[in-house]
Amino acid sequence: MKLSQRIEAIEGSKTARFIPLMAELRQKGRQVISLAIGEPEFDTPDPVIEATKRALDRQATRYSEIPGLPVLREALAERFEGAGAQNIVVFNGSKQALHTIFQAICDPGDEVILPIPCWVSFTEQVKMAGGRPVLVPTRDHQLDVDAMAAAITGRTRVILINSPNNPTGALYPRKDLERIARLAVRHDLILVADEAYDFFVYDGAVCTSLYDLAEIRDRVIVTRSFSKHYAMTGFRLGYAVAPIPVANAMIRLHSHTTGNVCTFAQYGALAALSMDETLLVQRRAELERKRDLAVAQIADVFPCVRPQGAFYLFPNVSGHLKPGETSGDFAARILEQTGVAVVPGEDFGLDGYVRICFAAPETQLLEAFKRIREVL
Known part of the structure; x- marks a missing residue:
């Protein structure tokens, strides 16, 4: 066949x-x-388990809103200055979120700059969207911003940043992210930030998100996950924070793939956000x-x-x-x-x-x- x-x-x-x-x-x-x-x-923390059980006990087992429970989206939006529930879309893990992002923003032949080494799914998700991964080596696992700038062509559409990085554990400093932001503005690019490990930083370091750079939020899409932070890998829950037009486009695609994310699992996620840290x-x-x-x-x-x-x-x-x-x-x-x-x-x-x-x-x-x- x-x-x-x-x-x-x-x-x-x-x-x-x-x-x-x-x-x-x-x-x-x-x-x-x-x-x-x-x-x-x-x-998985007890508050998450108990909240999920309670949701099952009250029969929270039916379809819910495609972009996620409103109460969950509102709670997530509170973590991003200037964002509202309309900027948040909940997915079956951040892997699905990233797949949907590339489907929503890439046309055939569009180039996506990926610093390497990079997570194994990035390249394949770009290719599934018809895009072309452009792999740019790092230096001692840190971004080589000059090499990334040199890789930009007339077909470049996206730069993807994964910090803290999988597989290296590298944490990218704010000064490098600011240089990437200037590149994005100069060349009218979209920035995608995979921040699945944002909670896991050591030595008193601070994890800077591209979303922290307020002047570029209109071109930044952030994905995060409940899997690592809250030990909820089997729940398959992640989310994206995006400008409203991109969020709406992702919701349209989401409506034709899985529809809503598991309803009762979302109540577990809501409990995770409010638990004592x-x-x-x-x-x-x-x-x-x-x-x-x-x-x-x-x-x-x-x-x-x-x-x-x-x-x-x-x-x-x-x-x-x-x-x-x-x-x-x-x-x-x-x-x-x-x-x-x-x-x-x-x-x-x-x-x-x-x-x-x-x-x-x-x-x-x-x-x-x-x-x-x-x-x-």
Whole structure:
């Protein structure tokens, strides 16, 4: 059966590439430690669970408003100066939000500038919208604004910024975001900001959002997620903050795909927004401690830029590659020899590196790094 050119042009999510091999090793009785999936080990907070249960008890199981419950959109808008509920659209995770954004703003042939390494879905979502990803290397995982400026052509439509970054954990400073903002104004570009990890910043650092730059809010679209911040990955809840014309366009598309997001899950999200953040701050401090532990564990094995955000290390493994070996080959070799799963850097557009998620139980982290050191 012939498939569409559109679907043939994209690849499946590469972060799942080793799941079959992990399953095979487990069937053989091997103890596999996965440091590949970007998911915190924490339980979903009790207030979220209880609010979701109450919503189910009162039969909040029917269709709701396509852009999201009004009360949830209003609560989200309060977090963005000058925004109202009409600027907010709730989605089935920020992944769906980003897909919808590109469908709404890209025409065939439009170019989208993506600093690399970047999250695996960005390139494929751009291609699904008919756009062309333009990959611009970073320097020590920080933005190379001059290179980004040089990449702009008459077909450039969008610059996408992901800070804190997945896979590197890099946090981009305000001065660089201000330079990007000036580029956007000069060339009449749209700025898309994926801020799924905005809560997870360390060392007392401040996460600057492109939305904080008030003078460019008419060209900024921000996506955020409940998944990481509130340990609600299975709820599949994210949202976008956008100028009203873009928000309305996304709602139109949303109406023909999933319609509304799970109604009772949205009440759980509403409870998350109003809960005491003491627990969340404690969890962030725990992740910062694990970041320090992980960096110390690999310091004598791989060169690694210390991340200031998210919950990933992105070490350089090129010194351990065999002749002709890619980071994908390296990750497969490590998994087979040690039972530890990591994600190859080539999946994010930068070979010679791997992504390691340190949001795992401490005992697993220590055991994983011990196995890797023994093999290397």
